Amino acid sequence: MSTLVLEGEGLTMRFGGLVAMAEVDFKLNRGEILGVIGPNGAGKSTLLNIITGIYKPSSGQVRLEGDKLTGIPTHKIVERGIARTFQSSRLFGDLSVLDNVIIGRHVHTKCGVFDAVFRRGRAQRELKESAAIAEDLLKAVSRELYEQRHRPAAVLPQADRRRLEIARALASEPKVLLLDEPSSGMDDNDTEALITDIRAVCAARPDLAMIIIEHDMHLVSTLPHKVMVLDYGEKLAEGTYEEVRKIPRVQEAYLGRKAVENA
Amino acid sequence: MAASNHIETAAAGAGTGAVGIALVIAVELIGAAFLRQFLLVEDWRIIVGMLGVFCAALYVLQSRPALENRIAEAFSEHRRLATLLGAVIVLMFPFVLEQSTYALHLCVLSLLYATLALALNFQLGSANIPNFATGASYGIGAYASALLAVNLGVSFWLALPVAGLVATIFGFLLGLPSMRTRESYLALVTIAFGVVVHQLLNNLEFTGGPNGLVGIPAPELFGHNFASPLVVFGYSLPSQANFYYLSALLVLIAILFADRLHNSRVGLAWNALRADELAARCQGINTTWYKVLAFAVDAFLAGFAGTIYAFYVGFISPDNFTFLVSVTIMTMVIAGGMDNILGVIVGAVLLTLLPEKLRAFSDYRILFFGVTVIAFLMIRPQGIFPQRLRRYGG
Ligand SMILES: Nc1ncnc2c1ncn2[C@@H]1O[C@H](COP(=O)(O)OP(=O)(O)O)[C@@H](O)[C@H]1O
Numbered sequence: 001m002s003t004l005v006l007e008g009e010g011l012t013m014r015f016g017g018l019v020a021m022a023e024v025d026f027k028l029n030r031g032e033i034l035g036v037i038g039p040n041g042a043g044k045s046t047l048l049n050i051i052t053g054i055y056k057p058s059s060g061q062v063r064l065e066g067d068k069l070t071g072i073p074t075h076k077i078v079e080r081g082i083a084r085t086f087q088s089s090r091l092f093g094d095l096s097v098l099d100n101v102i103i104g105r106h107v108h109t110k111c112g113v114f115d116a117v118f119r120r121g122r123a124q125r126e127l128k129e130s131a132a133i134a135e136d137l138l139k140a141v142s143r144e145l146y147e148q149r150h151r152p153a154a155v156l157p158q159a160d161r162r163r164l165e166i167a168r169a170l171a172s173e174p175k176v177l178l179l180d181e182p183s184s185g186m187d188d189n190d191t192e193a194l195i196t197d198i199r200a201v202c203a204a205r206p207d208l209a210m211i212i213i214e215h216d217m218h219l220v221s222t223l224p225h226k227v228m229v230l231d232y233g234e235k236l237a238e239g240t241y242e243e244v245r246k247i248p249r250v251q252e253a254y255l256g257r258k259a260v261e262n263a
Numbered sequence: 264m265a266a267s268n269h270i271e272t273a274a275a276g277a278g279t280g281a282v283g284i285a286l287v288i289a290v291e292l293i294g295a296a297f298l299r300q301f302l303l304v305e306d307w308r309i310i311v312g313m314l315g316v317f318c319a320a321l322y323v324l325q326s327r328p329a330l331e332n333r334i335a336e337a338f339s340e341h342r343r344l345a346t347l348l349g350a351v352i353v354l355m356f357p358f359v360l361e362q363s364t365y366a367l368h369l370c371v372l373s374l375l376y377a378t379l380a381l382a383l384n385f386q387l388g389s390a391n392i393p394n395f396a397t398g399a400s401y402g403i404g405a406y407a408s409a410l411l412a413v414n415l416g417v418s419f420w421l422a423l424p425v426a427g428l429v430a431t432i433f434g435f436l437l438g439l440p441s442m443r444t445r446e447s448y449l450a451l452v453t454i455a456f457g458v459v460v461h462q463l464l465n466n467l468e469f470t471g472g473p474n475g476l477v478g479i480p481a482p483e484l485f486g487h488n489f490a491s492p493l494v495v496f497g498y499s500l501p502s503q504a505n506f507y508y509l510s511a512l513l514v515l516i517a518i519l520f521a522d523r524l525h526n527s528r529v530g531l532a533w534n535a536l537r538a539d540e541l542a543a544r545c546q547g548i549n550t551t552w553y554k555v556l557a558f559a560v561d562a563f564l565a566g567f568a569g570t571i572y573a574f575y576v577g578f579i580s581p582d583n584f585t586f587l588v589s590v591t592i593m594t595m596v597i598a599g600g601m602d603n604i605l606g607v608i609v610g611a612v613l614l615t616l617l618p619e620k621l622r623a624f625s626d627y628r629i630l631f632f633g634v635t636v637i638a639f640l641m642i643r644p645q646g647i648f649p650q651r652l653r654r655y656g657g
């Protein structure tokens with residue numbers, strides 16, 4: 001049974017004269033993984049920025065379980081159940097690994113200034129609970145990461161930084177998880193480990209829907225249920241990986257440009 | 264064999280415990296003795312020598328991180344002892360100052376500046392919001408309470424919370440533009456706010472213009488007037504001691520605020536905002552609200568400090584609350600150590616005393632002051648006591 005969680009309709013994003021996204025529609029069902037591929041500058045990150053409210057689309061709208069998200073500020077969208085990672089990882093580098101994940105639980109905690117100062121017991125209890133949940137989450141995502149929970153996030157190696165970003169995003173218990181090029185900067189071994197990690201995350205959360213932007217074709221061929229191809233802000237194709245990769249225009253847009261890049 | 268092993272580890276544990284206790288006691292007593300000497304000494308050669316010793320101590324700390332960690336560990340292990348001894352030292356300190364009213368006066372100023380620096384630390388240290396208007400909030404608190412006392416005969420104890428509230432409201436107002444402006448513009452907004460406040464105080468009639476407000480009565484508590492000497496167990500302390508204990512209490516309140524907020528969801532949100540605002544928003548943090556909140560908390564504490572200052576000196580004028588005051592407070596936070604309570608306090612005390620103690624250099628005083636601050640920052644780029652990671656029960 002497939003139920004619609006997230007959908008975009010006629011999404012268009014103009015920056016002055018540049019059209020970064022043109023009339024893109026997409027649908028994402030519960031428990032489904034959508035892969036988004038396309039050459040650099042195709043508008044993939046722009047799509048995530050529109051969904052998370054960082055950009056307000058020139059036209060079109062995004063709906064989460066039927067409710068319109070467009071126009072709502074980013075922090076409210078997170079509250080509704082959308083979490084993300086960034087292409088160039090954006091951790092809170094001078095805070096501990098554990099603090100990064102605890103901050104990810106911000107929308108599930110409540111204490112404000114008054115509670116923190118005058119109702120210390122309550123504030124401490126809440127923070128302890130968050131810390132316990134965050135530790136469990138770290139353990140589940142990666143044992144190594146858990147061992148390093150008291151180190152500053154900035155000192156982690158690249159692969160662990162990615163994992164931590166995913167753990168932090170999961171801490172908000174999202175309905176939809178958006179990953180922007182999670183394997184960038186990783187070698188084949190790390191990417192393989194990442195695929196295993198993402199599988200484990202999905203297995204533990206059968207309802208979680210995901211959008212993964214990727215360049216690594218091995219990852220794209222294994223994880224997503226369906227793949228969407230963007231080029232110059234337009235949707236070129238959508239379907240399973242096998243279907244999509246046979247389409248000549250996709251090969252041209254993708255492989256053609258790749259070949260040029262390599263030359 | 265196993266038993267003897269067990270005993271050995273137990274002994275080692277007791278050994279490190281005793282070393283930790285000795286370390287805590289030594290650090291606190293040496294620190295207090297150093298401060299006392301620095302306050303009382305007048306010969307400029309000794310002052311420069313002491314600064315040299317201080318720099319050397321910083322250098323040792325910087326080059327031996329293990330030593331620094333050991334001390335920090337000892338303090339967190341024997342937290343209760345450290346707090347207790349610290350409290351005793353603060354309580355006893357006026358008794359060892361040889362009745363010097365000047366030294367006590369410097370202590371009061373140091374404590375007020377420590378509060379101001381802790382207030383600004385919520386913004387600059389925790390959230391990296393450059394606020395150049397803490398001096399203005401200080402002034403608003405001072406003027407609000409002084410006006411109440413002079414015109415309406417309101418007592419200090421009522422004027423204090425009211426002034427805190429007034430300063431907070433202004434803090435909120437100052438924070439509102441931060442909803443729309445970005446960092447560097449925000450700095451400009453706060454500078455402008457400080458200038459506007461200064462100009463208003465200078466030109467408005469009811470604030471007394473450039474002449475300021477005079478005749479602010481000293482507070483009274485249970486029939487004891489704060490302008491009269493403080494007699495404890497037959498030992499008489501100069502009247503400044505009253506304000507010494509009052510401002511020490513204020514610093515204690517500021518420390519409680521700072522510590523509790525730092526180790527809470529709010530402190531974490533501020534730190535997230537400092538590290539990466541966009542990423543913070545993507546964790547569901549309403550960054551605008553948290554910025555405004557930091558402005559309000561800063562202004563609240565600064566308003567308290569302003570009230571005590573006004574009732575302490577009994578006379579205030581706009582020139583007590585200039586842009587330079589704000590910059591000084593900022594320097595205290597940066598040199599002391601952003602987001603580290605102890606660091607901020609040490610920075611405030613040191614930078615309050617420094618210009619006073621360098622009077623022998625007359626015209627070159629400010630130059631020497633600047634050189635010293637630069638020296639501190641070169642030796643300890645992260646501040647005297649840098650920020651430390653949070654721990655959750657080990
Ligand atoms: N904030 C912005 N202002 C102007 N142009 C932008 C902005 N964000 C993205 N773009 C442009 O939109 C296009 C798509 O960018 P992006 O979505 O980052 O591509 P990618 O598919 O590589 O993630 C690029 O040409 C980029 O320069």
Ligand SMILES: [Mg+2]
Binds near residue numbers: 046087
């Ligand atoms: Mg991108």
